[in-house]
Amino acid sequence: KAGVTQTPRYLIKTRGQQVTLSCSPISGHRSVSWYQQTPGQGLQFLFEYFSETQRNKGNFPGRFSGRQFSNSRSEMNVSTLELGDSALYLCASSEGQTYSGNTIYFGEGSWLTVV
Amino acid sequence: QQQVKQSPQSLIVQKGGISIINCAYENTAFDYFPWYQQFPGKGPALLIAIRPDVSEKKEGRFTISFNKSAKQFSLHIMDSQPGDSATYFCAASKTGANNLFFGTGTRLTVIP
Numbered sequence: 615k616a617g618v619t620q621t622p623r624y625l626i627k628t629r630g631q632q633v634t635l636s637c638s639p640i641s642g643h644r645s646v647s648w649y650q651q652t653p654g655q656g657l658q659f660l661f662e663y664f665s666e667t668q669r670n671k672g673n674f675p676g677r678f679s680g681r682q683f684s685n686s687r688s689e690m691n692v693s694t695l696e697l698g699d700s701a702l703y704l705c706a707s708s709e710g711q712t713y714s715g716n717t718i719y720f721g722e723g724s725w726l727t728v729v
Numbered sequence: 730q731q732q733v734k735q736s737p738q739s740l741i742v743q744k745g746g747i748s749i750i751n752c753a754y755e756n757t758a759f760d761y762f763p764w765y766q767q768f769p770g771k772g773p774a775l776l777i778a779i780r781p782d783v784s785e786k787k788e789g790r791f792t793i794s795f796n797k798s799a800k801q802f803s804l805h806i807m808d809s810q811p812g813d814s815a816t817y818f819c820a821a822s823k824t825g826a827n828n829l830f831f832g833t834g835t836r837l838t839v840i841p
Binding site for chain 2: 649656657658659669670704706708710716717718719720721
């Protein structure tokens, strides 16, 4: 079974631009979450989508948004990029139940550099 | 506000030694505590996890110890190997929410 696939793996954007990152979850998984990883703040939860609906949201500004398609694939968008948005963006998938212990699998991430 | 606190930030251990990483949490609603291992350029991978109804869980060389009253849990890596050199993250989640709260990570280096 293929793992969580993220594209692109690396990208460089200019301050003020917007960016869209894509994620394909493990086959059969209906939940997709996004995390931001930076050296200063560590791993922080952005949002989670389940059956095309945002089910949970972290403490990030409205410039960060996402969506999920009917095939469970997800995209996240960051508008009006700031230098501080430079980070590794990780997508994670799981079967989707909200009971604790629902194993969450991570992709290899998309490295975003804002210049 | 860091919901899960992790220490130490970095750790150097000799091959064959024991690596110990500690985490503490405040939210008593947390009921699932996984540990993730991350190698450079890779995403975090689940290593081992525990629920608060047990005090210890062992899988191979990896053991989680859990102290519910102290709201602390730790990862022990026995017979540490150079291949264990990676960053380790503790995390916590609660029933009803499918997101993880991560510690700040521990960079482990195992010296041959």
